[in-house]
Amino acid sequence: MQEKRTSVFENGLIWFGAAVSIAEILTGTYFASLGFGRGLVAIVLGHIIGCAMLFAAGLIGGKARRSAMETVKMSFGQKGSLLFVVLNIIQLVGWTGIMIFDGALAANGVWALGNWLWCLVIGGLIVLWIVIGIENLGKINTVAMGALFILTIMLSFVIFGKGTMHAVSDEGMSFGAAVELSVAMPLSWLPLISDYTREAEKPVKATAASAIVYGLVSCWMYLIGMGAAIFTAESDIAQILLKAGLGVAGLLIVVFSTVTTTFLDAWSAGISSESVHEGIKGKWVAVAAAVLGTIGAIFLPLYDITDFLYFIGSVFAPMIAIQIADFFILKQDVSGRGVSVKNLFIWLLGFVVYRLLMGVDIIVGNTLPDMIITVALCLLAAKFEKKSV
Numbered sequence: 377m378q379e380k381r382t383s384v385f386e387n388g389l390i391w392f393g394a395a396v397s398i399a400e401i402l403t404g405t406y407f408a409s410l411g412f413g414r415g416l417v418a419i420v421l422g423h424i425i426g427c428a429m430l431f432a433a434g435l436i437g438g439k440a441r442r443s444a445m446e447t448v449k450m451s452f453g454q455k456g457s458l459l460f461v462v463l464n465i466i467q468l469v470g471w472t473g474i475m476i477f478d479g480a481l482a483a484n485g486v487w488a489l490g491n492w493l494w495c496l497v498i499g500g501l502i503v504l505w506i507v508i509g510i511e512n513l514g515k516i517n518t519v520a521m522g523a524l525f526i527l528t529i530m531l532s533f534v535i536f537g538k539g540t541m542h543a544v545s546d547e548g549m550s551f552g553a554a555v556e557l558s559v560a561m562p563l564s565w566l567p568l569i570s571d572y573t574r575e576a577e578k579p580v581k582a583t584a585a586s587a588i589v590y591g592l593v594s595c596w597m598y599l600i601g602m603g604a605a606i607f608t609a610e611s612d613i614a615q616i617l618l619k620a621g622l623g624v625a626g627l628l629i630v631v632f633s634t635v636t637t638t639f640l641d642a643w644s645a646g647i648s649s650e651s652v653h654e655g656i657k658g659k660w661v662a663v664a665a666a667v668l669g670t671i672g673a674i675f676l677p678l679y680d681i682t683d684f685l686y687f688i689g690s691v692f693a694p695m696i697a698i699q700i701a702d703f704f705i706l707k708q709d710v711s712g713r714g715v716s717v718k719n720l721f722i723w724l725l726g727f728v729v730y731r732l733l734m735g736v737d738i739i740v741g742n743t744l745p746d747m748i749i750t751v752a753l754c755l756l757a758a759k760f761e762k763k764s765v
Contacts, residue, residue: 379578381399381575381576382572382575382576382577382582383576383577383579383582384431384576384577384581384582384585385585385723387538387572387573387576387582387583387585388585388586388589389521390570390572390640391585391586391587391589391590391593392416392521392524392525392584392589393520393521393595393633393636393637393639394593394636394637394640394733395589395590395592395593395595395596395597395637396521396524396597396633396636396637397475397597397633397634397637398475398478398479398482398613398630398633399474399475399478399637399681400561400594400597400598400601401412401597401598401600401601401604401613402457402478402601402613402635403557403561403598403685404419404597404598404599404600404601404602404604404605405599405601405602405604405605406549406554406557406601406682407419407557407558407598407601407605407659408555408602408605408606409463409467409549410549410550410551411606412602412603412606414551414554415554415602415606416599416602417598418551418555418558419554419558419595419598419602420558420595421555421558421560421740422554422555422556422557422558422560422741423558423559423591423594423595423598424591425555425559425740425741425743425744426558426559426560426561426562426563426591427562427587427588427590427591427673427711428564428587429562429563429566429681429693429696429700429743429747430563430565430566430586430587430590430591431567431583431584431586431587431759432584432600432696432700433447433567433569433570433699433700434569434570434572434573434586434587435573435579435580435583436570436699436700436703437570437571437573437574438451438571438573438574438576438579438580438701438733439579439580440574440584440703441574441593442570442574443571443574443647443648443650443651444464444566444567444569444570444571444644444647444648445457445460445461445464445567445647445648445651446568446570446651446711447570447699447703448460448461448624448695448699448756449518449651449710450702450703450709450710450711451698451699451702451703451710451713451716452698452710452715452716452719452723453710453711453713453714453715453716453720454711454712454713454714454715455715456712456714456715456716456717456719456720457651457700458543459720460567460691461648461649461651461652462642462646462696463691463753464568464644464647464648464707465566465645465649465665467564467684467687467688467691468567468568468641468642468644468645468648468665469668469669470510470642470669470671470672470684471564471638471641471676472502472638472641472645472665472666472668472669472670473577473638473668473669473670473671473672473673473676474576474673474678474681474684475501475634475638475669475671476495476498476502476634476638476669476670476672477509477552477673477676477678478634478678479494479630479633479634479635479638479656480492480494480495480496480497480498480673481494481614482500482613482630483497483614483627483630484614484684485614485615486623486626486630487558487613487623487626489628491674492674495670495673495674496670496674497631497669498631498634498635498638499521499666499667500671501631501635502506502635502638502639502642502666502669502670503638503663503666503667504674505635505639506639506643506646506659506662506663506666507644507659507663520632520636521636523628523632524632524633524636527533527625527626527628527629528596528600528629528700530625531600531626531629532596532600532603535600535603535604535607535608535684536603537605540703550737551702551739552737552738552739552740553737553741553745555739555740555741556599556686556689556741556742556743557685558741559689559741559743560685560686560688560689560743561594561598562587562590563595563689563692563693563743564590564685564688565590565691566695566696567644567648567692567695568640568641568648569583569586570648571643571644572586573586573649573690582662583731601613602620605659605725607708611639613624613630614630638666638669638714640668641665641669642662642663642665642669642702643658643662644662645661645662646658646659646660646662646663646665649661655739662697685750687732689730689742689743690727690730690731690734691727691748693724693726693742693743694725694726694727694729694730694746694747694750695723695726695732695751696747696753697726697746697747697748697750697754698719698723698726698750698754699748700747700751701751701754701755702754703720705751705754706754706755707760708758711747718761719750719754721755722750723750724755725750725753726746726747726749726750726753727740729746729750730742730743730746733745733746
C-alpha cells in the first residue's frame with residue numbers, strides 16, 4: 377500500500393505548532409538584558425543559522441525518503457547510528473518533560489488547580505494526540521493552529537501595544553551567548569525534522585516551508601518573551617496573561633501550544649525507536665515517552681533548560697555537520713556497513729570542540745564555527761583516504 381504523502385501546507389502547519397511554545401517564550405525572556413535592539417538582532421541571527429541547518433537536515437530525509445535516525449545510518453552505519461538513536465530518544469523524553477512542566481506551571485498560574493494535575497491533563501492530551509495519529513490530525517490541527525494564531529496575536533498586542541518599556545539590568549548574557557541560545561532551539565529539532573519531511577509530496581518545498589515557518593514563528597515566540605520582560609517587567613507568562621485579561625484564552629494558549637509542540641517530541645521518540653528494530657511499534661513507544669515525560673514533569677525541578685540546550689547543541693551540531701558533508705559534498709552512504717569508525721571519531725572531535733568553544737565568546741555563537749570545523753575535518757579525512765588508496 378502506498379503511504380500517504382503530506383502537502384507543503386501540512387508540513388508548514390506541523391512546524392507552526394512546533395514553534396508556538398511556552399518554552400520558547402520563556403527562553404526569550406533571557407534576551408531582555410541585551411536591550412530590545414541587540415536582543416532582536418541576536419534572535420534573528422541565531423535563527424538564520426539554526427534554521428539553515430534545520431533545512432539541510434530535513435532535505436536529507438526528504439530526498440532519501442528516510443526518517444531522521446535512518447538518515448544518521450547513512451553517515452555512521454547501522455550500529456554506529458545507535459548512539460545517536462539513544463541520545464535522541466533521551467533528549468526527546470527530556471523535552472517532553474520540560475514542555476509539560478513549563479505548560480503546567482503557566483496553566484496553574486492562570487487557574488490554580490495544582491501543577492501535578494495540569495501535568496496529568498497536558499500529558500493525557502498528548503497521549504490522545506498520539507493515539508489519534510499524525511495522519512488523522514489534519515482538521516483538528518488546522519483548527520488548533522488557527523486558534524493559537526489568533527490568541528498569540530492577542531498576546532502580542534497586549535505586550536507591545538499596551539506595555540511601557542522598563543529599564544532592565546544589563547548584567548546578563550553576552551551577545552554571542554544570546555545568539556547561541558537562539559540557535560539552540562531550532563538545533564534541538566534537527567534529529568527529528570526528517571521524520572516529517574520524508575513523507576512530503578514535494579521534499580524541497582516542504583522542507584523550505586517547514587524551516588521558514590518554524591524560524592519566523594520561533595522568532596515571534598522569543599520576541600514575545602523578550603518583549604514581556606522589557607515592556608511589562610514580567611517574565612512569568614501566567615502573570616502576563618492574567619494582567620492582560622486573557623484568562624480563559626490564555627489558558628487555551630498555554631495548554632494547546634504545549635500539546636501541539638510536545639506531541640512532536642513524543643511522536644519522534646517513537647519513530648526513532650523503530651530504527652533500532654523493525655518489530656518495535658513506534659506509536660506505543662511515543663505513548664511511553666509521553667508518560668515518562670509527564671512523570672518527570674511532576675517530580676523533577678525542570679526550571680532552567682539552558683544547560684540542556686547547550687548539551688543538545690554539542691551532540692547534534694557535529695552530527696548534522698557530518699551528515700551534510702557526506703550527503704551534499706562527498707555523496708557517500710555507509711548505511712550498509714556496521715559502523716563508520718572514522719565519522720564517529722570526527723563526531724567526538726566536533727563534540728569536544730563545541731564544549732571548548734563554550735568558553736569563548738564568539739559573536740555568531742558556538743554552533744556555526746563548530747560545524748565548519750567538523751565539515752572541514754570530514755573533507756580532510758576523505759582527501760587523506762583517497763591518497764592512501
